[in-house]
Amino acid sequence: xxxxxxxxxxxxxxxxxxxxxxxxxxxxxxxxxxxxxxxxxxxxxxxxxxxxxxxxxxxxxxxxxxxxxxxxxxxxxxxxxxxxxxxxxxxxxxxxxxxxxxxxxxxxxxxxxxxxxxxxxxxxxxxxxxxxxxxxxxxxxxxxxxxxxxxxxxxxxxxxxxxxxxxxxxxxxxxxxxxxxxxxxxxxxxxxxxxxxxxxxxxxxxxxxxxxxxxxxxxxxxxxxxxxxxxxxxxxxxxxxxxxxxxxxxxxxxxxxxxxxxxxxxxxxxxxxxxxxxxxxxxxxxxxxxxxxx
Numbered sequence: 001x002x003x004x005x006x007x008x009x010x011x012x013x014x015x016x017x018x019x020x021x022x023x024x025x026x027x028x029x030x031x032x033x034x035x036x037x038x039x040x041x042x043x044x045x046x047x048x049x050x051x052x053x054x055x056x057x058x059x060x061x062x063x064x065x066x067x068x069x070x071x072x073x074x075x076x077x078x079x080x081x082x083x084x085x086x087x088x089x090x091x092x093x094x095x096x097x098x099x100x101x102x103x104x105x106x107x108x109x110x111x112x113x114x115x116x117x118x119x120x121x122x123x124x125x126x127x128x129x130x131x132x133x134x135x136x137x138x139x140x141x142x143x144x145x146x147x148x149x150x151x152x153x154x155x156x157x158x159x160x161x162x163x164x165x166x167x168x169x170x171x172x173x174x175x176x177x178x179x180x181x182x183x184x185x186x187x188x189x190x191x192x193x194x195x196x197x198x199x200x201x202x203x204x205x206x207x208x209x210x211x212x213x214x215x216x217x218x219x220x221x222x223x224x225x226x227x228x229x230x231x232x233x234x235x236x237x238x239x240x241x242x243x244x245x246x247x248x249x250x251x252x253x254x255x256x257x258x259x260x261x262x263x264x265x266x267x268x269x270x271x272x273x274x275x276x277x278x279x280x281x282x283x284x285x286x287x288x289x290x291x292x293x294x
Contacts, residue, residue: 009082011227011261014280017080017113024068024102025094026054026086027061031119034152034179037233040086062093069101073109080113090120100139107142113283115146117176119156121163141169143284146225148174153182161197162188165220172224172281173197178263179231179238183245186252197223198256224281226253229263240266246275 007019028040041060049059072083083089083106089099106114124136131138141147147170149160157177164173175197177184188195192205192213200222206214226249230241246262253260259279265271 007080009085010263010278011280012080012082012115013278014080014113014283017078018075020075020079020081020112021085022068022072022081022083023086024066024072025062025064025084025089025098027059027063027093028088028091029062032152032156033181034119034150034156037179037231037237037239039232042233044086062087062091064094064098066098066101069098069105072105073112075112078111078113081115083114083116088118088120089116090118090123092120092123096135096138099135103139103142103145106145107140110142110144113144113146114142115148115174117148117150117174119150119160121149121160121167125163125166136167136169141171143171145170146172146174146281148176148225150176150178151184152177152179154184157184157186158188161223162195165195165197170221171284173221174225174227175223176227176229177249178227178229179266180228180241180245181231181239183242184249186249196256198226198252198258222256223258225259225261225279227261227263230266230269232264232267235267238266243272243275250275250277 005018006013009019009021012019012021026040026044028038030036030038044054044059048054050056053063053065055061083102089102125134127134149164151157151160157175161175164175186196186198188197193203195202200220202218202220204216206216208214228246228249231238243265250260250262259281260277261279262271262275262277
């Protein structure tokens with residue numbers, strides 16, 4: 001099935017699939033501290049400026065191509081495909097028409113798994129002027145799309161995970177904690193209320209008319225995959241990951257039965273043996289597929 005050909009992004013090497021990255025859109029702008037040493041901007045500036053549709057004067061400008069998109073998914077061997085490793089599909093400079101075309105291409109490529117990550121989930125959940133529905137409601141969510149957010153610290157975890165879970169219809173929810181630049185408690189706290197995305201449990205405290213408080217609990221579909229990685233790049237600029245930060249998320253994932261994937265330490269230093277874990281969610285129609293690398 002092509003799984004013997006390993007991709008350099010380890011979390012694309014799911015058994016039965018060949019890892020792939022495609023970039024029918026690329027370019028971005030910084031939105032949070034995790035963007036400080038952006039690998040995609042570094043590659044665009046140092047290696048791709050002036051090639052293809054990467055501009056010489058601004059190689060990381062947002063660009064998208066229907067022609068490149070049309071070639072996606074026409075593979076004979078099943079792919080585990082990272083769609084947009086060099087950009088963010090939900091950047092405001094990418095039109096909704098192109099976003100819909102991406103989702104349509106994924107829908108019509110059912111033999112492959114596509115992973116899309118964003119730092120801008122709020123574009124999907126906010127209401128725009130003149131629109132009756134939010135963007136996520138205007139999209140069809142294919143079961144071979146694994147969709148998620150990047151969250152580098154507690155602030156962005158709380159913000160982006162909350163937005164991610166406002167989107168209905170996602171078959172596999174993913175969070176990429178790369179670069180991990182701070183400790184993260186997976187429980188999102190909102191005053192007296194809290195939300196555990198790993199289990200899907202939401203607890204709310206409601207104040208009744210008579211002043212009594214009533215605690216209510218409901219369950220949402222849980223997170224399906226947590227990926228953790230340290231920062232890469234210039235050794236003088238990278239921020240170190242603490243192995244105990246990763247262990248905290250690993251332990252919480254184990255408690256709730258969520259697949260955990262440790263991609264790398266800072267600058268690709270040796271991963272501690274107890275963190276050398278490569279677990280994958282199952283694809284649609286598969287039984288649970290979990291592999292621990294040693």
